[in-house]
Amino acid sequence: MARKETGDIAAGRLDPAQLARNFSDVSPPLDRQRALIEASRCHFCFDAPCIQACPTAIDIPGFIRAISTDNLRGAALKILDANIFGGQCARVCPTEILCEGDCVRNSPEEKPVEIGALQRYATDWVIRDRVALFTRAAATGKRVAVVGAGPAGLSCAHALAMRGHEVEVFEARAKSGGLNEYGIAAYKVVDFSQHEVEWLLSIGGIRVHHGKALGRDLALSQLRRDFDAVFLAMGLAGVNAMGIGDERLPGVRDAVDFIEELRQAEDKARVPVGRRVVVIGGGNTAIDAAVQSKRLGAERVTLVYRRSAEAMSATDHEQAFATAEGVHVIHCAQPAELLSSHGVLSGVRFEHTRVDGSGRLQGCCEFFDLEADMLLKAIGQVLLTDGLSEGGIDLLRLEKGRIAVDANAATSLAGVWAGGDCVGGKTDLTVQSVADGKHAAAAIHEALTADREIQHG
Amino acid sequence: MADLRTNFVGVSSPNPFWLASAPPTDKAYNVIRAFEAGWGGVVWKTLGLDPPVVNVSSRYGAVQWNGQRIAGLNNIELISDRPLKINLDEIRQVKREWPDRAMVVSLMVPCDEASWRSILPMVEDTGADAVELNFGCPHGMSERGMGAAVGQVPEYIQMVAAWVKQYSKLPCIVKLTPNITDIRWPARAAKKGGTDAVSLINTINSITTIDLDLMAPTPTVDGKGTHGGYCGPAVRPIALNMVAEIARDPETRGLPISAIGGIGTWRDAAEFIALGAGNVQVCTAAMHYGFRIVEDMISGLSNWMDSKGYRTIEDFRGRAIRNVTDWKFLNLKYDIKALINQDLCIQCGLCHIACEDTAHQAISREKDGQRHFEVDNDECVGCNLCMHVCPVDDCITMQRVDDGSFQNWTTHPNNPMAEKA
Ligand SMILES: Cc1cc2nc3c(=O)[nH]c(=O)nc-3n(C[C@H](O)[C@H](O)[C@H](O)COP(=O)(O)OP(=O)(O)OC[C@H]3O[C@@H](n4cnc5c(N)ncnc54)[C@H](O)[C@@H]3O)c2cc1C
Ligand SMILES: Cc1cc2nc3c(=O)[nH]c(=O)nc-3n(C[C@H](O)[C@H](O)[C@H](O)COP(=O)(O)O)c2cc1C
Ligand code: SF4
Numbered sequence: 001m002a003r004k005e006t007g008d009i010a011a012g013r014l015d016p017a018q019l020a021r022n023f024s025d026v027s028p029p030l031d032r033q034r035a036l037i038e039a040s041r042c043h044f045c046f047d048a049p050c051i052q053a054c055p056t057a058i059d060i061p062g063f064i065r066a067i068s069t070d071n072l073r074g075a076a077l078k079i080l081d082a083n084i085f086g087g088q089c090a091r092v093c094p095t096e097i098l099c100e101g102d103c104v105r106n107s108p109e110e111k112p113v114e115i116g117a118l119q120r121y122a123t124d125w126v127i128r129d130r131v132a133l134f135t136r137a138a139a140t141g142k143r144v145a146v147v148g149a150g151p152a153g154l155s156c157a158h159a160l161a162m163r164g165h166e167v168e169v170f171e172a173r174a175k176s177g178g179l180n181e182y183g184i185a186a187y188k189v190v191d192f193s194q195h196e197v198e199w200l201l202s203i204g205g206i207r208v209h210h211g212k213a214l215g216r217d218l219a220l221s222q223l224r225r226d227f228d229a230v231f232l233a234m235g236l237a238g239v240n241a242m243g244i245g246d247e248r249l250p251g252v253r254d255a256v257d258f259i260e261e262l263r264q265a266e267d268k269a270r271v272p273v274g275r276r277v278v279v280i281g282g283g284n285t286a287i288d289a290a291v292q293s294k295r296l297g298a299e300r301v302t303l304v305y306r307r308s309a310e311a312m313s314a315t316d317h318e319q320a321f322a323t324a325e326g327v328h329v330i331h332c333a334q335p336a337e338l339l340s341s342h343g344v345l346s347g348v349r350f351e352h353t354r355v356d357g358s359g360r361l362q363g364c365c366e367f368f369d370l371e372a373d374m375l376l377k378a379i380g381q382v383l384l385t386d387g388l389s390e391g392g393i394d395l396l397r398l399e400k401g402r403i404a405v406d407a408n409a410a411t412s413l414a415g416v417w418a419g420g421d422c423v424g425g426k427t428d429l430t431v432q433s434v435a436d437g438k439h440a441a442a443a444i445h446e447a448l449t450a451d452r453e454i455q456h457g
Numbered sequence: 458m459a460d461l462r463t464n465f466v467g468v469s470s471p472n473p474f475w476l477a478s479a480p481p482t483d484k485a486y487n488v489i490r491a492f493e494a495g496w497g498g499v500v501w502k503t504l505g506l507d508p509p510v511v512n513v514s515s516r517y518g519a520v521q522w523n524g525q526r527i528a529g530l531n532n533i534e535l536i537s538d539r540p541l542k543i544n545l546d547e548i549r550q551v552k553r554e555w556p557d558r559a560m561v562v563s564l565m566v567p568c569d570e571a572s573w574r575s576i577l578p579m580v581e582d583t584g585a586d587a588v589e590l591n592f593g594c595p596h597g598m599s600e601r602g603m604g605a606a607v608g609q610v611p612e613y614i615q616m617v618a619a620w621v622k623q624y625s626k627l628p629c630i631v632k633l634t635p636n637i638t639d640i641r642w643p644a645r646a647a648k649k650g651g652t653d654a655v656s657l658i659n660t661i662n663s664i665t666t667i668d669l670d671l672m673a674p675t676p677t678v679d680g681k682g683t684h685g686g687y688c689g690p691a692v693r694p695i696a697l698n699m700v701a702e703i704a705r706d707p708e709t710r711g712l713p714i715s716a717i718g719g720i721g722t723w724r725d726a727a728e729f730i731a732l733g734a735g736n737v738q739v740c741t742a743a744m745h746y747g748f749r750i751v752e753d754m755i756s757g758l759s760n761w762m763d764s765k766g767y768r769t770i771e772d773f774r775g776r777a778i779r780n781v782t783d784w785k786f787l788n789l790k791y792d793i794k795a796l797i798n799q800d801l802c803i804q805c806g807l808c809h810i811a812c813e814d815t816a817h818q819a820i821s822r823e824k825d826g827q828r829h830f831e832v833d834n835d836e837c838v839g840c841n842l843c844m845h846v847c848p849v850d851d852c853i854t855m856q857r858v859d860d861g862s863f864q865n866w867t868t869h870p871n872n873p874m875a876e877k878a
Contacts, residue, residue: 033850040524044746062752069722071757 007251007344008275008373013297019268022295026187027091027117035121039068041105042113049102050115055435056083060099060115067122075122077133084158085151085434087127087196088180090120091188093431096317127192127199134203137164142448145170145227147214147387150178151430152420153233154200155437156444161205163445168227169206172213176201178235180430182260185288186268187295215387220395224415229444232403232411232418233437236381236428242280245338247377251345252338255279255289255378262292271296274374278348279303279327280335281378282312284428287319289376290327301327302370306334306353306361336367338375347371383422400424409440417444459762460769461755463497465735466628466653466713468586470497470559473726473770474754477717477738478503478563478589478632481748483537485547489554494748495755498559500656500738503536503591504544505603506566506576510535518665518675518682520691529691530741531665533676533683536565536591541579549583560584561630565591565603568613570620577625588627590617590652592643593634593659608634608659611646618650630715633657633699635692640699641706654713655703656738658696660686689741693719697732701781704733721750723757730770731777785866792859793839795819795832801852804828808843808853816842834858 014022030038042064050060059078066075079086095101095116103112126133142165146153149171157167175181180193201208212218214234223230239254241247251274265271273296279289282305290303303322305312308331312319323329332353339347352364383402388395397404397412402424409417419436421428426436461472476482476491478500488499512535522528537544552560562585566572580588592608599606607613614631621629631647633640635658647655662684664674674682696718703709716734720726721742729737742750767773797808797820809830812820819836820843823829832843844853867876 046747062749065750066753066757069724069753069757071723071753071760073760074753074756077756 003275004373006341006346006373009251009272010275011272012269013273013275014269016269019296023186023190023268025190026185029124030114030117030121032121035067035118038114038118039064042068043104045104049104050099053098053102054083055098055429055431056089056438058082058086058099058119063122064113064115064118067118072122072125073131073133076126076131079119079123080126080133083431083434084155084200084438085180085196085430086119087123088151088184088189088193089431089434090116090123091192092180092184093429094315094317097315098431127195130199130202132202134158134162136162136203136205139166140164140448142166142228143168143226144229144231144444144448145223146231146233147218147223148172148178148232148234148420148422149176149197149208150233150235150420150433151180152235152422152433152437152440153178153231154197154206155434156231156233156419156441157206157437158200158203159438159441160444161203163441165205165228165445165448167206169208170212170214170218170223171208171210172216172234172237174210176208176210182263183256183285184263184430185259185292186263187292213387215384218387219390220387220413220416221390224413228415228448230416231437231440231444232416232422233420233433234384234387235421235433236383238382238384239377240380240382242335242377242379244335247338249338249340249345250343251373252375253377255281255285255376256381258376259285259289259292262296268296273298274372275299276370276372277301277374277376278370278372279376279378280348281305281380282307283314283378283380284318285381286376286378287314287322287327289378291322291325293374293376294325294327298374302330302372303327304330304333304335304348304350304370306332307355308332333368334361334363336363339369345372345375348375381421408443409436410443459759459767461497461759461762463736463770465559465715466587466630468498468559468561468628469557470736471557472497472751472755472758473730473736474751475499475559475561475715475736475738476743477740478561478591479740479744480534481740481743484539484544485551488547488551491743491748491751492551492555492558495751496558496748497736498561498586500561500563500589501544501548501585503563503565504541504576504580505536505564506572507541509538509540512538513678515676515678518685520665520689522691525690527689527741527745529663529665529687530689530744531663531676531685531687532660533678533685536563541576545579545583548580548585552584552586559586561587561589563589563591563632568602568607568617573617573620574624577621577627581625581627585627587630587653588621588625589630589632589656590621591632591659592617593632593657605634605636605659608632608643609637611642614643615646615650618647618652622651628653630654630656632659632717634659635695635699635718636662640702641709644703644706644709644712648709648712652712654715654735655709656715656717657699657703658692658718660688661692661695663687688718689745690719690721693725697728700729700734701732701778704775704778705781721745723754723761726754727758727761727773728777730774732781733775733778735770735774787865788863789866789869790859790862790864791857793841793855793857794834794837795839795841795843796854796856797830797832797843798852798854799829801849802830803849803852804830805848806830807846807848811842811846816840 044061048061063075063078099115100112146169176197177193277293277298294301333350336351337349352366403418417440419440420433463473475498482499483502516534518531519527520529562580629652631652714734716729717738726737809820809822847853
């Protein structure tokens with residue numbers, strides 16, 4: 001392939017077979033025998049620590065015992081009853097800081113039971129064979145609007161539909177799934193997310209309207225009038241800016257856009273990537289952007305984070321994964337200037353940083369340059385508040401740029417609940433969003449049935 | 458959803474899973490927890506006449522196997538060590554609070570008519586559903602002329618069962634000891650005495666292990682040990698055979714059986730039910746993992762029944778009995794050969810060494826100078842040892858090669874007593 005001195009961005013850097021390998025399942029499914037061996041390692045702890053570590057509180061020893069007796073239906077039911085995205089979570093959860101992190105087998109063996117892999121073993125067949133595990137309660141006549149068809153919105157929708165309510169989901173994009181579909185790294189969810197959504201929706205009672213965005217096509221005040229309750233789950237649709245020069249310079253890109261393009265591409269050989277890629281950020285998104293650039297065939301990928309390794313929100317496991325994939329990581333440096341040549345990006349100037357006595361980050365006035373054909377910004381997503389104010393008036397209370405909710409997931413606006421990434425104060429993880437959706441559904445159901453009980457005396 | 462309800466000698470329960478008479482059913486506290494967890498019934502820890510027995514400290518020994526903490530469990534506990542009245546009061550209270558669950562009371566009193574005659578009305582008065590006669594305890598009680606000392610003498614079994622039927626209207630279940638030569642004799646005796654059902658097996662005489670430092674059996678009580686009763690997963694095959702023997706014996710055929718011995722999963726239970734058991738009782742598995750194991754037993758059995766199209770327990774109960782036969786009736790013309798799937802083979806060589814050293818030298822280990830395992834059909838007798846030692850599922854399978862003809866030992870020319878055709 002011809003090498004350009006600057007602006008070397010091209011598709012098809014690797015041969016198709018190599019690309020296919022790079023974007024196949026990073027952790028392939030267990031077969032029965034391996035699942036049974038792994039299941040036999042579970043001690044079936046009483047009041048198991050792993051359950052406590054799961055935001056959706058799946059009965060982990062319970063489903064593993066069911067696996068060990070070939071009672072796969074029982075196992076799947078235990079998982080999906082607690083977490084309707086149990087299949088997705090089995091693939092994307094950073095289990096090392098969740099269930100597996102608390103497995104008693106971490107000491108002395110330093111090898112926890114592979115809970116995520118077992119969870120996948122117990123649930124894959126349900127999605128594949130479209131097994132109906134849940135049925136709806138009798139219709140209540142209540143209608144709920146859900147904004148956003150990501151894990152938070154759909155888990156809430158499913159739980160409400162199951163309790164007999166009618167749910168209408170309004171989703172800005174053309175497909176459902178939220179970041180399950182547009183964000184998660186391609187090799188974590190191979191040919192899965194849409195099947196999972198279809199299976200979830202097969203319970204009935206949920207209508208999804210695509211291409212309908214709150215703030216553009218719909219108004220919150222209208223939804224409140226038309227429905228008995230509203231659940232906001234629109235995630236974080238905006239991105240932070242770096243504030244160093246013209247970020248529209250060709251070669252500069254938001255990491256989430258790049259990741260989305262990659263996830264949506266049928267043929268990975270058509271996704272362009274720089275020969276030298278610089279990624280800025282310290283979270284999931286930064287790691288995924290860096291690793292996927294490398295797997296697309298970028299020659300040199302450098303991930304630069306302004307603080308130390310410990311301060312990164314990406315787990316140790318993910319950092320080690322990136323390094324093992326050949327991503328070069330530089331800590332304690334912040335971008336200072338975009339360098340360009342012939343109107344395209346040619347590099348990024350960084351300044352070394354240190355943390356002062358009061359924990360504040362400071363530039364050291366020592367600089368270095370990295371050559372780059374492509375810069376991927378992964379410095380955080382933000383809540384777009386367009387739909388949350390009307391006529392210049394804020395409809396509900398925000399806190400640190402996210403929607404404020406109480407212990408019952410209720411916002412400051414009556415009849416409106418919220419959950420998932422658009423609500424702050426917790427980890428931004430798929431499993432947390434599912435937990436939020438489930439939790440909110442229970443609160444909404446309570447509110448909707450409480451007034452009925454009053455009527456019945 | 459399959460219907461798991463059972464009616465055993467007139468005692469109904471929401472599922473076939475009962476807890477056997479043992480520590481899990483020692484008092485109201487445990488039994489209530491068990492019912493809350495979903496167990497269909499209990500056989501209360503065996504009652505005796507006051508004054509209560511006294512138990513020792515250190516009561517259990519366990520056989521560990523291949524990472525399993527309790528492949529088999531041995532105990533030297535006796536019957537209930539609490540006063541009779543306390544037990545009876547609690548039984549009455551629990552049965553009143555849980556009317557839909559089976560409440561069976563296990564009894565062991567001296568082998569005289571007066572003792573049995575006196576205890577039965579007290580039990581009946583609690584509202585319990587049935588009595589189980591403990592003729593099984595192999596230690597401690599048998600030395601006093603109770604438990605296995607009765608269970609090993611068919612005439613005594615028949616006599617006591619008859620007393621119980623005479624002095625009580627409650628259904629009677631005779632619990633059999635496996636510590637005899639032929640289980641059919643005590644079962645026949647129980648039936649002659651008029652029992653409504655038998656339950657089996659109680660524990661097997663055993664010594665778990667010898668502590669090589671103390672040079673004493675475990676469990677060790679102040680330097681000494683004694684034989685105890687063996688139970689848990691290891692005894693299941695013995696229990697299966699004994700249940701099958703009673704189920705197919707012309708003299709006891711149809712006698713209701715409550716199966717006990719090493720049951721811990723729905724699959725274990727299904728196997729006993731396939732051999733004719735009307736329900737099952739569990740002790741060790743509950744002691745190992747707690748009462749919550751019943752969740753998977755219920756859901757697993759129900760899901761399996763759904764997958765097979767069995768609506769009720771009766772739909773598959775006893776279905777395996779007709780396929781349990783005597784060796785002499787097996788088809789000597791049936792012929793199978795081992796086949797190794799080369800794609801699945803991981804080259805461990807276990808099949809080769811098993812056949813080479815201990816079977817029929819039918820598996821070669823080399824081909825064209827390469828490590829390679831292959832069966833020689835001319836030497837293979839179809840014992841399937843290799844299939845069992847192979848660590849890979851479905852790697853070694855047995856292929857049928859005979860022509861479908863039939864001949865058994867009763868007509869075989871090598872049999873000096875063969876029936877003339
Ligand atoms: C690149 C990347 C990788 C990640 N990897 C992992 C991982 O490996 N493991 C993990 O646990 N978590 C991961 N996360 C985090 C995880 O994806 C999120 O925490 C989770 O998806 C949040 O769920 P949600 O339902 O709140 O929001 P989203 O998944 O963002 O869904 C929100 C939905 O709302 C829609 N929407 C937005 N605005 C509007 C509007 N105005 N009107 C109507 N609809 C709207 C969006 O189109 C979207 O479909 C990752 C995140 C990113 C960005
Ligand atoms: C500690 C212990 C105490 C037992 N006590 C009694 C008893 O009092 N009466 C009785 O009939 N069986 C008693 N048993 C035997 C059990 O009821 C049961 O028959 C036996 O343990 C086999 O079942 P399992 O393999 O499920 O444990 C006892 C077993 C154990 C382990
Ligand atoms: S079935 Fe028995 S005889 Fe035949 S190959 Fe296997 S071990 Fe050898």
